Amino acid sequence: MTDSCIYRANVAGPAVHALVIGVGHYPHLIGGGGPPMAKTEGMGQLTSAPASARAFAEWLLAGMRNPAGRPLASLRLLVSEKPAKPFKHALINGPGKAQPAIAAEVDQAITEWRKDLDTDEGHLGMFFFSGHGVTAGLNQGLLLSDLGVNDGDPFASAIRLEGFHLGMTRAKAREQVFFIDACRSHSEGLADTYGGGGRVYVTPDFSIVHSRPRAAPIFNATLNGEKAFGVKQKPSFFTQALLDAFEGAGSDNTEDEDVWLVETATLSRGVEFLVGEAGRRFGLTQAQVTPTDHASKLELHRLSQPPKIPVAPLFEPDTPKVGFTWPGGKWRLGDPLPFLPYGPYPFTAQAPGPPPVTGMVQKTVRPPYSRLKFLLGGGAP
Numbered sequence: 001m002t003d004s005c006i007y008r009a010n011v012a013g014p015a016v017h018a019l020v021i022g023v024g025h026y027p028h029l030i031g032g033g034g035p036p037m038a039k040t041e042g043m044g045q046l047t048s049a050p051a052s053a054r055a056f057a058e059w060l061l062a063g064m065r066n067p068a069g070r071p072l073a074s075l076r077l078l079v080s081e082k083p084a085k086p087f088k089h090a091l092i093n094g095p096g097k098a099q100p101a102i103a104a105e106v107d108q109a110i111t112e113w114r115k116d117l118d119t120d121e122g123h124l125g126m127f128f129f130s131g132h133g134v135t136a137g138l139n140q141g142l143l144l145s146d147l148g149v150n151d152g153d154p155f156a157s158a159i160r161l162e163g164f165h166l167g168m169t170r171a172k173a174r175e176q177v178f179f180i181d182a183c184r185s186h187s188e189g190l191a192d193t194y195g196g197g198g199r200v201y202v203t204p205d206f207s208i209v210h211s212r213p214r215a216a217p218i219f220n221a222t223l224n225g226e227k228a229f230g231v232k233q234k235p236s237f238f239t240q241a242l243l244d245a246f247e248g249a250g251s252d253n254t255e256d257e258d259v260w261l262v263e264t265a266t267l268s269r270g271v272e273f274l275v276g277e278a279g280r281r282f283g284l285t286q287a288q289v290t291p292t293d294h295a296s297k298l299e300l301h302r303l304s305q306p307p308k309i310p311v312a313p314l315f316e317p318d319t320p321k322v323g324f325t326w327p328g329g330k331w332r333l334g335d336p337l338p339f340l341p342y343g344p345y346p347f348t349a350q351a352p353g354p355p356p357v358t359g360m361v362q363k364t365v366r367p368p369y370s371r372l373k374f375l376l377g378g379g380a381p
Helices: 048-062 103-117 161-170 237-249 264-281
Strands: 005-008 016-023 072-080 124-130 133-136 139-142 175-181 218-220 261-263 299-302 308-316 323-326 329-332 339-341 343-351 357-365 370-375
Touching: 016 048, 016 103, 048 072, 048 124, 048 175, 048 237, 072 103, 103 124, 103 161, 139 161, 161 175, 175 237, 218 264, 237 264, 237 308, 237 339, 261 264, 264 308, 308 343, 308 357, 339 343, 343 370
Parallel strands: 016 072, 016 124, 124 175, 175 218, 308 370
Antiparallel strands: 005 072, 133 139, 261 299, 308 339, 323 329, 323 343, 343 357, 357 370
């Protein structure tokens, strides 16, 4: 086993320690090239999960600014994909090879991540997982690359999320956040383990006394029993929404109008909107909802520039081939939503005729999103 830490900085005092896992290659699932599991349950290979893990790791290195002044002190990255690719970044010396997301490597990475979080109660721990996920009742399993390697216990390597999350209460760091980019579909295979499928990786120890309660929200990509979605070779809907929310859709300035902060409640609102919009744009039958479990208020990120906010139009009456413009830009039906910096804008909608019709809206664009209601042919609403 090799240390999965691809970045480390010498930081005195509270800092951010991150563990990022992306699983795309499953040798024992459909198309994996190895002996298939007896019950694959339709699961196969993923290309979005490695892309999501890489994108989140890149944001941590380049974009994250913690409001409490806690810099990134360590980043552990495990990615299973075929073919394997190096992780390159200006802050990393050498190829930055990510270790495979198998049980032995994940076990060591979690152990070392927890040790880092044990050095200061002011640390912030960030955990990100993207890959296959399944549920059986309240048991949620995050599936690693060596899923199915043991025919007698195919889910042996899976991370039992609730147990793992509970076990992390033993870490000294009192602030932790978990981002789970995975389906939560019911699995008969996991149900057949009678609640014993997978590992918690960190055993809870309630004899440990801490100075204050832990704040440790879990952001899930979808509801229990539902699927999560993405586009091949690109970050998933959830991960892209998460990154866009960190850039502004999940921010607010209620404490100080000159300071834009991303905290858990505002982040949840921004991600929920953006995931739903992605689902509608790609014609999914059900828009995703992004629940936050164990909700606690945490300030996660401070923007270095004005927030970029999605702008969503509503046309009355609903009109085909419609679009709208603003100074310096335009949008047409079918395009991704535009993201505009915070501030007031005049918007003009135009629909072809005959006769052509227009509508105008003056709107201050602000997080988590701005809905533009155009009354076509009727002037401003």
